[in-house]
Amino acid sequence: xxxxxxxxxxxxxxxxxxxxxxxxxxxxxxxxxxxxxxxxxxxxxxxxxxxxxxxxxxxxxxxxxxxxxxxxxxxxxxxxxxxxxxxxxxxxxxxxxxxxxxxxxxxxxxxxxxxxxxxxxxxxxxxxxxxxxxxxxxxxxxxxxxxxxxxxxxxxxxxxxxxxxxxxxxxxxxxxxxxxxxxxxxxxxxxxxxxxxxxxxxxxxxxxxxxxxxxxxxxxxxxxxxxxxxxxxxxxxxxxxxxxxxxxxxxxxxxxxxxxxxxxxxxxxxxxxxxxxxxxxxxxxxxxxxxxxxxxxxxxxxxxxxxxxxxxxxxxxxxxxxxxxxxxxxxxxxxxxxxxxxxxxxxxxxxxxxxxxxxxxxxxxxxxxxxxxxxxxxxxxxxxxxxxxxxxxxxxxxxxxxxxxxxxxxxxxxxxxxxxxxxxxxxxxxxxxxxxxxxxxxxxxxxxxxxxxxxxxxxxxxxxxxxxxxxxxxxxxxxxxxxxxxxxxxxxxxxxxxxxxxxxxxxxxxxxxxxxxxxxxxxxxxxxxxxxxx
Amino acid sequence: xxxxxxxxxxxxxxxxxxxxxxxxxxxxxxxxxxxxxxxxxxxxxxxxxxxxxxxxxxxxxxxxxxxxxxxxxxxxxxxxxxxxxxxxxxxxxxxxxxxxxxxxxxxxxxxxxxxxxxxxxxxxxxxxxxxxxxxxxxxxxxxxxxxxxxxxxxxxxxxxxxxxxxxxxxxxxxxxxxxxxxxxxxxxxxxxxxxxxxxxxxxxxxxxxxxxxxxxxxxxxxxxxxxxxxxxxxxxxxxxxxxx
Ligand SMILES: Cc1cc2nc3c(=O)[nH]c(=O)nc-3n(C[C@H](O)[C@H](O)[C@H](O)COP(=O)(O)OP(=O)(O)OC[C@H]3O[C@@H](n4cnc5c(N)ncnc54)[C@H](O)[C@@H]3O)c2cc1C
Ligand code: SF4
Numbered sequence: 032x033x034x035x036x037x038x039x040x041x042x043x044x045x046x047x048x049x050x051x052x053x054x055x056x057x058x059x060x061x062x063x064x065x066x067x068x069x070x071x072x073x074x075x076x077x078x079x080x081x082x083x084x085x086x087x088x089x090x091x092x093x094x095x096x097x098x099x100x101x102x103x104x105x106x107x108x109x110x111x112x113x114x115x116x117x118x119x120x121x122x123x124x125x126x127x128x129x130x131x132x133x134x135x136x137x138x139x140x141x142x143x144x145x146x147x148x149x150x151x152x153x154x155x156x157x158x159x160x161x162x163x164x165x166x167x168x169x170x171x172x173x174x175x176x177x178x179x180x181x182x183x184x185x186x187x188x189x190x191x192x193x194x195x196x197x198x199x200x201x202x203x204x205x206x207x208x209x210x211x212x213x214x215x216x217x218x219x220x221x222x223x224x225x226x227x228x229x230x231x232x233x234x235x236x237x238x239x240x241x242x243x244x245x246x247x248x249x250x251x252x253x254x255x256x257x258x259x260x261x262x263x264x265x266x267x268x269x270x271x272x273x274x275x276x277x278x279x280x281x282x283x284x285x286x287x288x289x290x291x292x293x294x295x296x297x298x299x300x301x302x303x304x305x306x307x308x309x310x311x312x313x314x315x316x317x318x319x320x321x322x323x324x325x326x327x328x329x330x331x332x333x334x335x336x337x338x339x340x341x342x343x344x345x346x347x348x349x350x351x352x353x354x355x356x357x358x359x360x361x362x363x364x365x366x367x368x369x370x371x372x373x374x375x376x377x378x379x380x381x382x383x384x385x386x387x388x389x390x391x392x393x394x395x396x397x398x399x400x401x402x403x404x405x406x407x408x409x410x411x412x413x414x415x416x417x418x419x420x421x422x423x424x425x426x427x428x429x430x431x432x433x434x435x436x437x438x439x440x441x442x443x444x445x446x447x448x449x450x451x452x453x454x455x456x457x458x459x460x461x462x463x464x465x466x467x468x469x470x471x472x473x474x475x476x477x478x479x480x481x482x483x484x485x486x487x488x489x490x491x492x493x494x495x496x497x498x499x500x501x502x503x504x505x506x507x508x509x510x511x512x513x514x515x516x517x518x519x520x521x522x523x524x525x526x527x528x529x530x531x532x533x534x535x536x537x538x539x540x541x542x543x544x545x546x547x548x549x550x551x552x553x554x555x556x557x558x559x560x561x562x563x564x565x
Numbered sequence: 566x567x568x569x570x571x572x573x574x575x576x577x578x579x580x581x582x583x584x585x586x587x588x589x590x591x592x593x594x595x596x597x598x599x600x601x602x603x604x605x606x607x608x609x610x611x612x613x614x615x616x617x618x619x620x621x622x623x624x625x626x627x628x629x630x631x632x633x634x635x636x637x638x639x640x641x642x643x644x645x646x647x648x649x650x651x652x653x654x655x656x657x658x659x660x661x662x663x664x665x666x667x668x669x670x671x672x673x674x675x676x677x678x679x680x681x682x683x684x685x686x687x688x689x690x691x692x693x694x695x696x697x698x699x700x701x702x703x704x705x706x707x708x709x710x711x712x713x714x715x716x717x718x719x720x721x722x723x724x725x726x727x728x729x730x731x732x733x734x735x736x737x738x739x740x741x742x743x744x745x746x747x748x749x750x751x752x753x754x755x756x757x758x759x760x761x762x763x764x765x766x767x768x769x770x771x772x773x774x775x776x777x778x779x780x781x782x783x784x785x786x787x788x789x790x791x792x793x794x795x796x797x798x799x800x801x802x803x804x805x806x807x808x809x
Contacts, residue, residue, distance in 0.1 A: 105622040106772035109759030116680055123684035131680025212783025247777025257619065257774045364571040365783040366793065370769055372781050404758040404769050412750055417728050419656040420577040423585035425758070426605045427576060428767040429793070463684070493573035 035084050036187050039241025041270035047100035047259050049266075051273030058278055060308065064088045065565055067299050067312035069285040069327065072141015074535035075318030076264035076272060077184075077552045081559030083275035088565075090278045090310055092301050094319075095138030097281035098265065104255040108403045111254035114138065114145045118461070120322065121451045125467035128353050134504045135320055139281055140265030142320065142548075145253050148261050149375040149398060149546040150190045150234040152181050154198035154383055157543040164385050164392045166471070167441050168540045171512050171521035172557075174199065180553035180560075185232075188262035189240060190549070192231020197380035205237040208246065213367035213432025214376040214399055220490025221379065226482075228377040228397075234262030234549070235373055248372045250401065261373070283308075286459045288315050288331040288340055288531060296340075296531045302457040316523075318535040318555075321351050321504040325448040325537060326462040328508065328518075328525075341508070341518045341525035341533075348448035350509050351464060352542045355438030355476040356502035358400055359483040360410060361492030366429040374401035382482065383544050391474040393439040396544040397483060400435040404428065413498035424496070434486065436479035437502060439544045440472040448507050505547050508537040523558050534558060570793050588656075592794050599766035600655075600663050600757075609791020611764040611771035618772040626772060630761055633664045634671040638690070643697035644670070646712045650700060651753050653724045663763060668756035669693070679751065683744050692740070692748045699736035699745070700727075706734060768793065 043050050058064055066082060068075045071093035079089050096113075098104065105111060116135040122128055136142035155174035160167050178199070184190075191205035207230035210218075218228045235246050246260035259266050273279070283303040291297050298311040317324045325348035329339040341347055378398040385392050402410060404425070410433070411424040446467060450460040468476075480497060487495055511517025514526040517540070523532040536551045543550075573579050575586035588603040597610025612630065615623050636644045648666045652658065655665060673690045682688055687695065700712040703723050709715040712723065726732050730743030757763050764771050768791045770778070780787050 101619075102621055105625050106619065106774035107622055107626060107759065109755050110622070110625045112677060117678055118680065119678065119688070120681050121684050122681050127683055129681055135680070209781055211781040212785070215783065247773075247775070248779070248781065249773035249777045251773065258777075362573050362576065363783070364573075366768075366786070367783060368768075368770075368786065368790070370773075371778040404764065404767060405755050408754040408758045409751065412754065416577065417654050417750070418724075419588065420583075420585045422588065422603075422656045422766075423575060423577065425763075425767050426588075426603070427570070427573075428769060430570065430573075494576050494578050496578075 036080065036268065036271045037274065038267055038270040039243050041274055042242040042259065042266060044242040047257065049270055049273070051270055052097060055273045056276045056278055058088070058090055061311065063311040063313060064090050065312070066314045066316060067092060067310045068316045068318055069299060070141065070318035070320065070323070070535060071139045071264065071269070071279055072136070072318060072320060072535065073143050073264060073548050073551045074555045075141070075316065076268045077555035078316055078318065078534045078559055079277050080268040080272040081556055082562065083272050083277045085559070085563060086565040088276060090280060090312070092283040092285050092299060092310065093139050093279060093281045094284040095281065097139045097279060098144065100255060100257050100259070104257050106249065106251050106254065106257060108254060108405045111145065114255055118455055119453065120461055121463040123463065124446065124465035128464060128466045128501050130322070130464070133500070134353070134502065135322065139269065139279060140263045143263035144255050144265060146263070146548055147375045148233045148235055148252050148373055149378065150185070150188060150232050150549040151378065151380070151396070151545040152198060152201070153543045153545050153550050156384055157541060160393065160541050166392045168509070168511065168516065170540050171510055177550070177553045177557060180556040181549065183556060184549060184552050188234040188267055189236055190232045190234055191237040192233065193229040195229060195232065197383060203232055207231050208233065208235065208237050208373070210376045211367065211369065211372050212365060213363070213369050213401070216363055216367070216490045217361070217399065217432060217434055217486060218377055220486045220488070223489040224485060226379055226381050226486065228379045230377050233373060233375045235260050246373065250370045250372055250374065250403070252373045284457055285319070285327055286330065286457050288317065288327065290333050290335055290340070290528060292335070294335045294528060296528055314530040314532065316532045316534045318533070320535050321507040321537040322448050322462045322464060324533055324535055325351070325507040326450065329450050330459055336527065340531060341527055343527050344514055346518050348507050349444045349446070350442035350540070351446050351448050351507040352440055352442050352505050353466065353501040354503050354542060354544070355440050355472060355479070356435055356500050357476055357480040357483070358410060358433050358435040358498045358500065359480060359487055360431050360433040360496045361487030361490060362427065362430050362494040363432065363492060367432045368429050369401040369432050370403055375399060380544070382479070389478055391471045391478070393441070393475065394544055395436045395438040395475060395479040397434055397436050397479070400433040402433060407431070410496060410498045414496040434483040436483060437544045437546065438472070438475040438479050439542060440475070441469060442506055442509070442541060443467070443469060503542070503547050505536040505539040505542045508533045509540040510538045511540060522561055532558065594765065597765050598661050598762045600657055600661060600762050601659055602661065603766055605766060605794055606768040606791030607794050609765055609768055611761045611769070614771060614789060617776045619774050622772045622774065626761060629759065633667050636667060636670050638670045638674040639693070639697070643694060646697045646700045647693065649713060649720055650696070650724060650749070653721055654750065655753060655757055661762065663757050663760045665753050665756045669752050672752070683741070685741055686744055686748070689748050689752070692745055695736055695740050696745050696749055699732060699740060702735035703732055703737070
């Protein structure tokens, strides 16, 4: 298949700064562009690259910096604080979700700059959970509609892994990476119990890939890949987008989508260098991820839409989801030194589908986590240790290996992003996120935690430590079949303002047990092919 | 050969009393510094590897060690109470200590936050101040003028109750105790385990760009990575093996 994306050849083999950055096209203030995209992350950048190839004139507004990985990123855990969205947000509900480094990024490339790198597809069943499992909602599109885009993106990132036996079985373009002692041990334990794992799938090239270097197994994937081996839009789609005339305006925080008297969007107001500006556009794509996209829509009030854009039925921000992500650590006689190699090593989707015998709907996947020291300390603390006990477990770091589950928690209307009373430095109200699990969620998490504990014991673990946490964020502007059940239609158009699209993780009606980034990119790619040429 | 630490009998969950083995059983650190000089990897010094790090990382990590900021965010009284709290919570019972409080103070002063705040909690910088006030209030309940003048045993008891989310009265009626413990420990652990002295103690390789890793298998280590100390008393061990 011939791919229309030259990003990997456009990169500099010796420097990590994106070459097109200093000679990118710029659009004069006041000129109407075809599309303004809010957020240069997974969804936004993929869409911009695809549409720029089809002749669209595009400006991207990105709240965070335009990274130069050589200068701006460090091979250090605490020092990577700037990669995360750390502006204030309020959390509440019965099971509040800790944000920041746990789930959202900021800056050109978005959250994939510091994502782990797992790139699984969703299963065909994910699109039909109402029909098949009588929970949540069906998607308005099917797996088959996304499949060609999964295949394209797996070649573009590229994804490395073994032949995938679960969901819709498929191969990966790059062969699997080597795994560490810890992953070998966990896999051995799983086999004792009849549970299968496979290596991958990870968005990390394994072999020659244009001008992108090979992974050096340094293990700092969650701190931004200084090497350029791990896929993020900064290396996979942005170079090609710039080469096709996209302007990226970094450090520009969008505060409002403006509409005219007829209810059509006219452009986006944004805040940059302490001043407010306006970018006129024939269409707007909101791609700020599951908290900032609802926040921007809710804040885009007008006399026409007094409750915010797309919020006529009070649905914006609802159904925001996280995956339950309990982690279980096992202690082994050998040193495992889990700080080496990319944290995503192997995974199992044996528990992905509903099994009535388990007593809850839907399921989970099991992956590997490999925390660096600070994250490991949080794990030890969560198991209840402090003082000398904490220090002793920390000194034992090199003997441990950590599994993590991704449990499909169900969307609930009361789990919601809203606007808080406090405002940020632009004067925009900050976001508030409320989250409470349902009984199905709790049963799923407890079951997954027990399975991982069993695997590690079967692997010969001498001690186990457990932490309950969440991973990923999706939903909040779900796609659906009518304005009564969704914020956008199957083509990502806001029902009430058809020239506004939402093109990020927030459109997902359910989340499966797969990591979301590949699906977010595939959705954007599909939308671009539906929109076609300009 | 005796395999270093292949058994796990030093770990709290594996011991009848639930307490960890004493760190005093470990040799003294021989290269570089660890907090309190416990030598689980006695000849490993992450800082000795800095010629293999990229410039941006080296600049940041070296300044973390060399430039200890003065206390500017906390008042003198707050700093004393919180200093005692952090020493107990991190078991830093003697020098050399990672200057956790100074590093936390600098972060709060710069307004570097973690990106979320519970709806029933104040912003993190205010939480730290209230924790200092809360420790004093609890010490008063125990009959002492302030946390700093309470005997160590009482201070330990108070920190234990803090960790268990069981402080009540005064400040603690307004401030959710377990969440406040989370704020304090998240901040403290991030500073402690980003310090190269702590990396030496736990045998973490530290920055790894552009060098990377080559040896991924169980029990393997790069030539420059530290070897674990033997899990035996070094004095009797040397004697028993006739190495004196
Ligand atoms: C630690 C961690 C590990 C992860 N691991 C994985 C993994 O292994 N696999 C996986 O698939 N996913 C993983 N994820 C999740 C994945 O990174 C995200 O799901 C995905 O990047 C979301 O894509 P998006 O397009 O919706 O948003 P993002 O990629 O987050 O992009 C949104 C962008 O919009 C910008 N923005 C927001 N609001 C505004 C505004 N008002 N104006 C201007 N710009 C704005 C933000 O700064 C950001 O750059 C991980 C995430 C984290 C935090
Ligand atoms: S382990 Fe590989 S993919 Fe991860 S940050 Fe290092 S070089 Fe990049």
